[in-house]
Amino acid sequence: MTKLETICYNVCDLTEQVGGFIKQELTKVKSQHIEVKGKNDFVTYVDKGAEQLLVAGLAKLIPDAGFIAEENTSSAKGETYNWVIDPLDGTTNFIHGLPCYSISIGLLRDNKPVMGVVHELNLSECFYAWENSKAYCNKTEIKVTNADLLKDTLVATGFPYYNYDRLDEYMEFFKHLMRETHGLRRLGSAAVDLAYVACGRFDAFYEYGLRPWDVAGGAFIVQQAGGKITDFSGGDNYIFGKELIACTPGIHAQFIASLQHYFKR
Numbered sequence: 001m002t003k004l005e006t007i008c009y010n011v012c013d014l015t016e017q018v019g020g021f022i023k024q025e026l027t028k029v030k031s032q033h034i035e036v037k038g039k040n041d042f043v044t045y046v047d048k049g050a051e052q053l054l055v056a057g058l059a060k061l062i063p064d065a066g067f068i069a070e071e072n073t074s075s076a077k078g079e080t081y082n083w084v085i086d087p088l089d090g091t092t093n094f095i096h097g098l099p100c101y102s103i104s105i106g107l108l109r110d111n112k113p114v115m116g117v118v119h120e121l122n123l124s125e126c127f128y129a130w131e132n133s134k135a136y137c138n139k140t141e142i143k144v145t146n147a148d149l150l151k152d153t154l155v156a157t158g159f160p161y162y163n164y165d166r167l168d169e170y171m172e173f174f175k176h177l178m179r180e181t182h183g184l185r186r187l188g189s190a191a192v193d194l195a196y197v198a199c200g201r202f203d204a205f206y207e208y209g210l211r212p213w214d215v216a217g218g219a220f221i222v223q224q225a226g227g228k229i230t231d232f233s234g235g236d237n238y239i240f241g242k243e244l245i246a247c248t249p250g251i252h253a254q255f256i257a258s259l260q261h262y263f264k265r
Helices: 003-024 045-061 091-096 167-180 190-198 212-224 249-262
Strands: 035-038 041-043 066-069 081-089 102-109 112-120 125-130 135-137 140-142 154-157 183-185 204-208 228-230 243-247
Touching (some): 003 112, 045 102, 081 190, 102 190, 112 190, 112 212, 167 183, 190 204, 190 243, 212 228
Antiparallel strands (some): 228 243
């Protein structure tokens, strides 16, 4: 095994352990435990506790690595390596008891992703990949679909929940996809959406208003599964640029041309 491969398997084990903590707390979270970070942006002691466990475990794997973590339980920054962590992607689902939420972890080397792990806790599915590897779910290789026509696709998206500046464009494109695809789905966890593109359950995913911890792990897994990842302009500023398209290569040109028709700004 390469060093990154070994670390990746250790990260998968860590997400299994932390996932156990998250699941055991599910029925214990009450309204008084929910904090509001912003409009429709929630956090609980479970998010914070899970992140602390992840930071402690990851720090042992690469001692000089820093962290870009949603709940900011560590502000350490690494010169070369940085972990990008969402301890509970889908907090709104979690606090409402809806079964789609995940742990998402990416590893950046000089701001370029070299590892991704997304652990969907309800189905106990761990998706992962490391530099120069294939992509896997629970030790089985996964690949994106070979769809090459937009009309044959199932598309995932996320609804804007705090930045409504592009809502009109979003809704027009949404209506276009309703007419031109098999349909759209909104699960409530961008990390899971990306993992499902990687394994072929979705053919495409797009969203704006995203944060690095939402996408760093899943986007890398999609790439290693043979998918294409860009921002809305077709560039590579999708981790820090707050917008992302992930899809099978055969439909990327059609998808981005359609999107750019509606997202003109």
